[in-house]
Amino acid sequence: MKLEKVFRTLCLAAIILPLGLLLLLLGQLCFQGFERLSWSFLTEFPSRKAELAGIYPALVGSLMLISLSTALAIPIGIAAAIYLEEYATKTFFSHLIELNVANLAGVPSVIYGLLGLEIFVRMMNFGHSLISGALTMALLMLPVVITASREAFKTVPMHYREACFALGSTQFQTIKQVVIPMALPGILTGSILAISRAIGETAPLVVVGAATYMAFVPDALDSEFTALPIQIFNWVSRPQKGFLIDAAAGIIVLVGTLFVLNLVAIFLRNRFEHR
Amino acid sequence: MNKFEVKQLSAWYRDIQVLQSISMPILEQQVTAIIGPSGCGKSTFIRCLNRMHELSEGARLEGHVYLENQNIYAPKVDPVLLRRRVGMVFQKPNPFPHLSILDNVLSGLRLTQRPRNLEIAESALRKAALWEEVKDRLEKPGISLSGGQQQRLCIARTLAVDPEVILMDEPCSALDPIATARVEDLIHELRKNYTIVIVTHSMQQAARVSNKTAFFLSGILVEFSDTSQLFTSPTHPRTEDYITGKFG
Numbered sequence: 001m002k003l004e005k006v007f008r009t010l011c012l013a014a015i016i017l018p019l020g021l022l023l024l025l026l027g028q029l030c031f032q033g034f035e036r037l038s039w040s041f042l043t044e045f046p047s048r049k050a051e052l053a054g055i056y057p058a059l060v061g062s063l064m065l066i067s068l069s070t071a072l073a074i075p076i077g078i079a080a081a082i083y084l085e086e087y088a089t090k091t092f093f094s095h096l097i098e099l100n101v102a103n104l105a106g107v108p109s110v111i112y113g114l115l116g117l118e119i120f121v122r123m124m125n126f127g128h129s130l131i132s133g134a135l136t137m138a139l140l141m142l143p144v145v146i147t148a149s150r151e152a153f154k155t156v157p158m159h160y161r162e163a164c165f166a167l168g169s170t171q172f173q174t175i176k177q178v179v180i181p182m183a184l185p186g187i188l189t190g191s192i193l194a195i196s197r198a199i200g201e202t203a204p205l206v207v208v209g210a211a212t213y214m215a216f217v218p219d220a221l222d223s224e225f226t227a228l229p230i231q232i233f234n235w236v237s238r239p240q241k242g243f244l245i246d247a248a249a250g251i252i253v254l255v256g257t258l259f260v261l262n263l264v265a266i267f268l269r270n271r272f273e274h275r
Numbered sequence: 276m277n278k279f280e281v282k283q284l285s286a287w288y289r290d291i292q293v294l295q296s297i298s299m300p301i302l303e304q305q306v307t308a309i310i311g312p313s314g315c316g317k318s319t320f321i322r323c324l325n326r327m328h329e330l331s332e333g334a335r336l337e338g339h340v341y342l343e344n345q346n347i348y349a350p351k352v353d354p355v356l357l358r359r360r361v362g363m364v365f366q367k368p369n370p371f372p373h374l375s376i377l378d379n380v381l382s383g384l385r386l387t388q389r390p391r392n393l394e395i396a397e398s399a400l401r402k403a404a405l406w407e408e409v410k411d412r413l414e415k416p417g418i419s420l421s422g423g424q425q426q427r428l429c430i431a432r433t434l435a436v437d438p439e440v441i442l443m444d445e446p447c448s449a450l451d452p453i454a455t456a457r458v459e460d461l462i463h464e465l466r467k468n469y470t471i472v473i474v475t476h477s478m479q480q481a482a483r484v485s486n487k488t489a490f491f492l493s494g495i496l497v498e499f500s501d502t503s504q505l506f507t508s509p510t511h512p513r514t515e516d517y518i519t520g521k522f523g
Contacts, residue, residue, distance in 0.1 A: 159365060165327065166365075167432065168362075
């Protein structure tokens with residue numbers, strides 16, 4: 001009985017400790033950054049004067065970057081997962097691919113940055129542009145989307161596929177009518193994980209060449225861009241104290257964006273689950 | 276008249292042979308029951324009749340199955356079209372959980388994108404003796420029904436595609452006695468218009484619903500004859516041992 005209690009307490013501590021530390025950190029940030037948080041902070045461009053600086057180009061840049069890379073990574077990732085789970089015969093080769101995809105999800109993001117720099121910036125000559133950044137981010141998201149979607153497809157019981165086949169459906173119809181709708185909540189969860197990971201990434205964007213100072217908002221695929229983590233990093237590295245407050249406020253904006261994205265995902269998932 | 280003519284059918288899962296040179300006819304507009312102990316190959320047998328067997332990993336097959344004198348394993352036969360002629364009802368009721376009752380009935384017709392054909396849905400549900408119970412809640416999820424209703428929904432879903440043959444793989448093994456009786460009544464009704472092959476664990480059920488019975492043992496067809504004859508005067512000693520409960 002005593003052991004039971006000790007174990008229970010240990011498990012409880014395992015939740016409270018990390019969560020508490022995280023909340024403490026967030027609380028401190030909010031406390032610091034709150035004074036700078038205003039509408040003008042969201043709509044102003046960066047400035048040499050800390051109290052006038054805003055996060056507008058970084059926020060717009062991040063949203064554009066995420067939308068583009070999501071639009072690229074999610075359809076491709078789902079299609080790849082469909083191929084691996086529904087079409088590919090289980091051979092040595094397909095196992096090798098699966099293993100590699102799973103490993104790719106764990107590759108440090110800076111490596112993707114280097115890959116993006118070499119392929120998109122230099123070989124394809126896109127330059128240090130929004131599209132280079134988005135393509136690099138899409139690469140980073142792909143393994144996560146593929147792995148999560150595959151897991152989601154695996155949870156669809158075989159007998160539903162059989163029932164669909166037995167009604168005289170083709171494989172495409174079975175995938176479209178049964179497998180994808182039933183796996184959708186899982187796919188959405190995985191996709192949002194990938195998006196959350198991508199929105200906070202800094203290293204690959206630094207390598208691909210995101211701008212640290214932007215006096216305009218990106219207006220084309222090949223225009224320069226910056227993103228929230230880059231702007232925050234830039235502010236943190238300034239000596240003046242005022243910029244630290246800007247950085248704290250920037251972090252609040254970043255976390256807030258993430259929070260909204262997650263809410264949307266949870267909302268979507270619940271909708272599809274309750275259908 | 277023979278609907279199916281099965282000739283020297285053997286089937287494997289990887290290295291394990293589950294059917295050994297089965298030859299038997301299946302008569303049109305009759306109910307044929309397949310009985311035998313677990314693992315005797317009876318489910319595999321009916322899965323060979325609508326080419327579901329080949330969907331399993333490592334599945335292989337030899338021999339011929341003729342549906343109205345057409346070999347269904349001929350290269351030019353499209354298994355998708357064949358399965359519309361030869362429908363199947365499974366052991367566990369499995370309406371699609373993301374679809375309503377109505378969409379479940381019509382799922383084989385792929386009409387969900389276009390205006391849904393309510394006439395077909397109603398007629399299929401009536402044939403499956405489910406219409407009166409669900410007509411007021413067609414938009415409710417298929418899985419909101421009871422187990423027995425779900426199984427009749429699955430039968431309705433199969434009927435909506437307008438097949439000629441219905442294969443049933445132990446359709447009542449997950450149902451209570453009352454739901455079982457309803458499905459059996461339904462089988463009596465359906466055999467006027469369809470050819471039915473039913474795999475069953477229950478010898479009483481085979482005796483109640485079928486005209487012909489085949490007894491399978493370890494992948495071998497031991498005996499095939501009129502149901503009344505098989506249960507009253509089996510010719511093979513193994514059949515007698517099984518139906519009198521000495522094993523199985």
